[in-house]
Amino acid sequence: MTEPLVRPRRKNPLKRTRLPLRPQGVRSRTAHGLTAAAAEGRFALQICLDCDTVIYPPRDACPSCLSARIPFREVARGGTLIAETAVRTTTDPYFRERTPWRVGTVKLDVGPVVVAHLHGDAVEGGRVRLELKLDKSGSAVAIALPEKDTENMADDPHLREMTCDPKFRRVLITDGRTGVGQAMAKAFSDAGAAIVFVGLADPWKPFAGMAGLRKIERVEIVPLDVTDTESVTELAEQNGARIDIVVNTAEHIRAGGVVDRHGLTIAREEIDVRYLGLLRLAQAFGPILRFRGADGVNSAAAFVNLLSVHALMNWPAYGGYCATEAACLSAAQCMRAELRPGGVKVVTVFFGPLDIDWFQTVPPPKVTPAALADAVVRALQRGLEDVFVGDVAEDIRQRLAVNPKALEREMAN
Amino acid sequence: MTVDLMAFARAVANGDIRVIDLTQTLSQEFPTIVLPPELGQCAPFRMEEVSRYDERGPAWYWNNISLGEHTGTHFDAPIHWISGKDLPNNAVDTIDVAQFIAPAAVIDCSKECAADPDFALTIPFVEQWEARHGKIEPRSWVLLHTDWSKQPYTDYAGLRDDGAHTPGPEPAVVKWFVEQRDVHGFGTETIGTDFGQGQHFNPPYPAHFYMHGKGRFGLQCLTNLDLLPPKGAVIIAAPLKIKQGSGSPLRVLALVAGGNA
Numbered sequence: 001m002t003e004p005l006v007r008p009r010r011k012n013p014l015k016r017t018r019l020p021l022r023p024q025g026v027r028s029r030t031a032h033g034l035t036a037a038a039a040e041g042r043f044a045l046q047i048c049l050d051c052d053t054v055i056y057p058p059r060d061a062c063p064s065c066l067s068a069r070i071p072f073r074e075v076a077r078g079g080t081l082i083a084e085t086a087v088r089t090t091t092d093p094y095f096r097e098r099t100p101w102r103v104g105t106v107k108l109d110v111g112p113v114v115v116a117h118l119h120g121d122a123v124e125g126g127r128v129r130l131e132l133k134l135d136k137s138g139s140a141v142a143i144a145l146p147e148k149d150t151e152n153m154a155d156d157p158h159l160r161e162m163t164c165d166p167k168f169r170r171v172l173i174t175d176g177r178t179g180v181g182q183a184m185a186k187a188f189s190d191a192g193a194a195i196v197f198v199g200l201a202d203p204w205k206p207f208a209g210m211a212g213l214r215k216i217e218r219v220e221i222v223p224l225d226v227t228d229t230e231s232v233t234e235l236a237e238q239n240g241a242r243i244d245i246v247v248n249t250a251e252h253i254r255a256g257g258v259v260d261r262h263g264l265t266i267a268r269e270e271i272d273v274r275y276l277g278l279l280r281l282a283q284a285f286g287p288i289l290r291f292r293g294a295d296g297v298n299s300a301a302a303f304v305n306l307l308s309v310h311a312l313m314n315w316p317a318y319g320g321y322c323a324t325e326a327a328c329l330s331a332a333q334c335m336r337a338e339l340r341p342g343g344v345k346v347v348t349v350f351f352g353p354l355d356i357d358w359f360q361t362v363p364p365p366k367v368t369p370a371a372l373a374d375a376v377v378r379a380l381q382r383g384l385e386d387v388f389v390g391d392v393a394e395d396i397r398q399r400l401a402v403n404p405k406a407l408e409r410e411m412a413n
Numbered sequence: 414m415t416v417d418l419m420a421f422a423r424a425v426a427n428g429d430i431r432v433i434d435l436t437q438t439l440s441q442e443f444p445t446i447v448l449p450p451e452l453g454q455c456a457p458f459r460m461e462e463v464s465r466y467d468e469r470g471p472a473w474y475w476n477n478i479s480l481g482e483h484t485g486t487h488f489d490a491p492i493h494w495i496s497g498k499d500l501p502n503n504a505v506d507t508i509d510v511a512q513f514i515a516p517a518a519v520i521d522c523s524k525e526c527a528a529d530p531d532f533a534l535t536i537p538f539v540e541q542w543e544a545r546h547g548k549i550e551p552r553s554w555v556l557l558h559t560d561w562s563k564q565p566y567t568d569y570a571g572l573r574d575d576g577a578h579t580p581g582p583e584p585a586v587v588k589w590f591v592e593q594r595d596v597h598g599f600g601t602e603t604i605g606t607d608f609g610q611g612q613h614f615n616p617p618y619p620a621h622f623y624m625h626g627k628g629r630f631g632l633q634c635l636t637n638l639d640l641l642p643p644k645g646a647v648i649i650a651a652p653l654k655i656k657q658g659s660g661s662p663l664r665v666l667a668l669v670a671g672g673n674a
Binding site: 254 | 441444447451453454456457459460461462565566567569570572573574
């Protein structure tokens with residue numbers, strides 16, 4: 001079992017904040033096949049389509065038959081930890097601060113031997129499951145976990161370097177007025193977040209969920225309107241240094257395309273709430289998150305963007321909305337690069353139509369706010385970067401990978 | 414008659430005429446009218462800093478602002494309402510500028526409103542006011558002194574699950590103001606000139622319907638009406654000259670004789 005994490009003591013304000021460092025993150029273009037798998041929590045290695053060899057590390061040709069037909073495919077992750085050692089001294093600044101650091105060789109059941117980071121409960125000679133994770137540099141690494149879950153295993157310090165577990169962290173949910181915002185507050189409270197700040201704009205506008213929101217443990221309502229630069233800036237100035245995870249739940253969902261809408265008022269509103277709102281949050285909270293990327297157990301960890309899966313392919317029935325979501329996706333990719341020096345993950349969570357009023361006329365399957373919130377918490381616990389929630393989102397992902405043009409035509413029907 | 418404008422200017426300068434600001438500060442937090450979410454919405458006031466003596470503009474500070482024509486303390490022109498859409502000179506850029514200065518009759522119903530947020534102004538109530546202060550002069554603003562501007566925002570907007578609960582006029586009294594008293598316009602401290610539940614009147618939103626239908630004006634989100642006398646104040650309310658504008662945020666000033674009392 002893993003030594004359970006204890007809630008971090010209050011920070012000594014006389015001590016300098018440790019600056020974030022990153023392990024070496026350079027990978028070949030081919031090796032980023034592992035990064036793509038790690039981002040989505042899949043375990044994928046190259047498989048030779050001609051001789052069935054499973055290949056590791058990534059290569060440009062099959063080492064046994066020289067075939068170039070070696071796509072990444074999900075494979076079984078079981079294996080045996082055949083040898084382990086611990087790095088006790090190193091010139092690498094990131095690992096110097098974290099020694100001793102256990103590493104080992106894992107003989108996978110599917111063939112290759114992989115050099116992997118080791119979870120504290122992975123035992124030499126024992127069975128392990130290998131996972132691909134994004135380390136602080138944003139590149140894929142392998143970590144060997146014990147075959148079966150062990151007590152407090154998420155608290156393992158090596159694993160926690162690769163995840164954004166909300167436990168003992170302080171979270172900001174940017175809009176508590178929506179069903180998603182309220183479900184998110186509940187999910188983070190249940191996941192052990194130390195404080196769940198919940199933003200609320202226009203407090204003079206009553207809403208049904210207010211009483212429920214106040215009842216959630218460790219929720220603190222804070223004034224926040226993502227359309228108001230001053231409001232966003234003020235919250236960051238007051239509380240930015242004690243917010244470790246930002247989840248942007250501000251939403252603006254209206255039906256209608258770009259031709260068949262009357263005027264730009266709605267478009268301006270959705271851009272203001274979603275795209276400019278994201279930029280305001282990014283400018284206010286980004287720098288302090290990036291600075292606090294190695295600030296102890298409750299270091300800054302993640303910025304979560306909730307995006308319609310139609311950010312990836314326009315759905316003309318909600319075409320204007322989708323265009324704004326696409327802009328948010330592009331901004332999130334930029335944020336990812338900008339926050340990487342702090343080891344802060346920018347998570348994109350793609351959802352299909354939600355089971356909320358604004359998608360009232362859309363037939364199931366739909367994603368409930370609670371399911372979306374659970375998916376976000378699980379993604380942070382696993383350290384994922386790209387998440388697809390619900391059948392529609394998964395369907396779009398798969399169809400997009402096969403034939404984007406066909407998907408575009410079919411979305412128009 | 415000779416007019417001594419210099420004497421007027423001196424009276425303003427030495428305080429014989431007091432200038433009272435009836436305007437709410439344009440701020441991001443100030444409530445804006447709320448319509449059902451599927452309808453078009455009035456933009457709240459927002460401000461983006463262009464530069465503040467920094468790399469974006471080394472020696473100067475300035476902002477870009479965005480807002481609706483009906484954000485904060487604002488003026489309603491007749492074109493705002495369907496009943497006034499075909500009148501001549503019905504938009505803020507074409508209204509005769511002399512109309513922007515007019516006297517005011519200030520009707521105090523603050524006690525009644527404190528007791529009942531659904532206080533509705535009636536003809537008998539105004540007749541009682543006239544019995545004390547004399548008949549409303551033609552071409553006067555009628556300003557409803559409710560003290561609503563002193564309410565915290567939640568009560569100021571007065572939103573419940575059946576809509577807003579804020580004081581305002583009944584249809585009959587608005588029609589009477591226009592037809593029997595030839596008023597200049599109607600001004601309130603609340604978010605709109607109409608009663609909070611005014612959509613259920615016949616006609617709906619009578620202050621808008623009758624006032625604008627007869628080419629009269631509206632002022633809302635006023636403050637400091639408690640500092641005005643029942644009669645005798647002169648209101649300066651000049652909206653921005655927006656091309657075919659339906660209204661405009663503005664600075665509303667009242668001139669009150671009475672010196673430095």
